[in-house]
Amino acid sequence: MSKRTADEDAVAGPLKGGDRPDAMDIDEKPNDMGDFEDEFEDEFESEDEVLETGVDGRPDAEREADEAAMNVDGTTGGPATFIVGRTKLDPGQTLAPDPTTYRMLHNLSTPWPCLSFDIVRDSLGDNRSVYPATMYTVAGTQADSRKAGDNALMVMKFSGLSKMDGEEGEDSEDEDDDDEDADPILESKSIPLNSTANRIRTHQSRSSQDPSRLSTTITATMTESSAVLIHDITPHLASFDTPGTLITAQQNKPLSTIRAHRSEGYALDWSPLHPAGKLLTGDNDGLIYQTTRSDGGGFVTDTRPFQGHAGSVEEIQWSPSETSVFASASSDGTIRVWDVRSKSRKAALTMQVSNTDVNVMSWSKQTTHLLASGADDGVWAVWDLRQWKPSSSSAPDKPTPIASFDYHKEQITSVEWHPTDDSIVAVAAGDNTVTLWDLAVELDDEESKDTAGVQDVPPQLLFVHYQKLAKELHWHPQIPGALVATGEEFSVFRTISV
Template sequence: MSKRTADQGDGVGPLKDRDRPDAMDVDEKPNDMGEFEDEFEDEFESDDEIIEAGVDGRPDAEREAEEAAASGMDVDNAGPGTFIVGRTKLDPGQTLSPDTTTYRMLHNLSTPWPCLSFDIVRDTLGDNRTVYPATMYTVAGTQADRNKANDNSIMVMKLSGLSKMDGDEGGESSDDDDDDEDTDPILESKSIPLTSSTNRIRTHQTPSQDPSRAPTTLTATMTESSHVYIHDISPHLAAFDTPGSIITPQQNKPLCTIRAHKAEGYGVDWSPLYPAGKLLTGDNDGVIYVTTRTDGGGFVTDTRPFQGHTGSIEEIQWSPSEASVFASASSDGTIRVWDVRSKSRSPALTMQVSNTDVNVMSWSRQTTHLLASGADDGEWAVWDLRQWKPSGTSAPGKPTPIASFNYHKEQITSIEWHPTDDSIVAVAAGDNTVTLWDLAVELDDEESKDTAGVQDVPPQLLFVHYQNLAKELHWHPQIPGALVATGDEFSVFRTISV
């Protein structure tokens, strides 16, 4: 949740689907790291490799007094005058600051250039981690000014010292709790040079045949130049925990450059069921290619494209349960389901799910017949693929979603199912918000009366997080409830509600 506080600042409009934000104020040549931001305190320690900073440097009494004076979004007792983040207009001179009592963890960080696409890298620190301070690894692609294209890079990042909020009890404890109050968040970064902005980046890990060794971590980066670069970032990840490691120019070179596309694109996904590496890429011409890693370690792109969309490919995802099946979402308003074994290279299913661009989608990992989609008109929906029937040569059908929400009034920019709970969905939108939803919530008549005063706020809405220029989000697969979102900066947070 967020609350209003009086503070001078200029508002920034929402980021449309392929628009790029203004550049941040950076030096001529950015260094290899970002910085954790403290909106209340500008002091931080830094050197050439590591930046440390607190999240909330104010005295507890000052912060608590402000929280007591400012109202959050209390939907239980809300009336017609309720302030709704992303919907209600701020008064002149007001900006939003987080209500820290609603977060279990909250950290913000900035990078030399905006990173509008990123992915979380699975690590060897264990699953279901609840110990603080937390550590995580991510990879992101930058969007430098067009006249500074050579400043672009892939940023491989290690985030450590991610402490929980002061006063959070949360039912979790660890031997490290006593040390948690003294830790500062640390961001370390390794850069891989690029000569073009990143539209989308995704990671894939190939298990090592030696159980004692870490997996090989690959990235696929689809760039504004239309080229797709595949890198091995395993040396960069290992360097964080190996003092004195030096990344060589050879290790920064791509393993493969895919030049099949004639237009830039945004559709990129690695198959979760093909350990060696099988990659989908889709472009603004509506063309989709499959690239497969060979036994010898090289990559081969099948030059026979999958075609059928009449608009740009906005999102591609492999099925989490069927190795030959994938889905694509397009600006033509359809989602199409394909089988790579098809000789015709045409879709098996075509469904018109929106009258506007379908920007994003997410396939549930727990209930694999469920697919969520988000559109340019701000509506997001959940579909049961078992209800979709082959349309043959007839016009695309328009199925009925099993759930749909038009709470957001700007385009949906990212959507993702919770990795272990198929009732929880996270959504990012152009109204500068990240929202969390619980599809299992159902209200009886009495509860409906209690919430009648909050107009257009569905009972399934769990939480609203303010994220300026919200663009992409991902759940951390190994830290329950932890989310990372990006826009004009990164947010790493966990709420007390999930």
């Protein structure tokens, strides 16, 4: 949520998103309190005099001027709440977050912006709500200079992530947390790269002796040079908790370099169902390759690509429930579903889901027949894969989404289902916003009347967070409701609505 504030030194560009206000408590029904004494009975001699002067005893012009200066929350003076569909930024105004709408909010800067990142699971426990919070991430930089060595793979630890002042914890253990004076801290270990990182994903394996303990964390990085680099960042993560640990040059070297692609790409994903590691990578030529880690620890890439897309492969995701199935999204406007066991290397299903580039995609981990997609025209949609059937025609089918939202007016840059709630979705877009949605919301007739004045705001929209140059977001799998988004800087937050 945001408030408008004047900023003489910065002029904001057009903002095509904002916040959905909470429903206002307005009772339009007739007063049911019975008879009451007229407080103006002795002050005015006639009803005409009351109407002329105004219902509160002041001239109408004076009252209307005060109402015009009143903020939407009933207060006067100070910044006004930015409401989607009603409010526009004036020249010289920028948005500032409303702290009362967040449980946690921190911004952390890196030397260079990061187009892509991933959250690393840790051993601090699941479902934790203790503050200050700690989390681990890995990201790839985009240095302006593009010189060899200027870019890096950054392994990071965020700590000291305190809750908002006055925010009460959900659990009793939070009440004893002494985090009021905690400052956010970003620690990092850098692995030099010779090229910009387009996309990065992590894979973690567990100890054979103790399956509850994570033993190895590896990353795959798609670079602008078309090479895919695989690194073991286990020692880098361990060094944060062992002061004085030095990372050797050998530990910074990739375990493997995949050179199957002839063009750069942005799509890659590790299978969550293959403990050793099975990786898919897609490029701008529309080709998809599979790389598998052998029992000996080496990586083998199948030279036979999966092909069929008429445009670049923008996103790949393995099925969360079927070991041999994956989906891909492309700039050709299609989503295709594949089976790696197919000898033809052709897609089993091809669906035309947009007339523009399909940039991103997310497969629900809770309800695995649901898939969300985000396109270049700002539309994001939800699909029921049970409704997708193979077509005998050479032209791809055009399925009907079970939900579609044309709220963002710029390209969708990231979309992700909540890890434990199959009705909550987070979306990032090129209009500098991250939005949270609740697909379970349905308004009855009375509620629809109350929100009719807010134009173009779907009732499913829960929250809008301002994120300059928003590129990618991820829910933290171990801290319920916590989101991390990257753009001009990293934003770590949790709202009171999720």
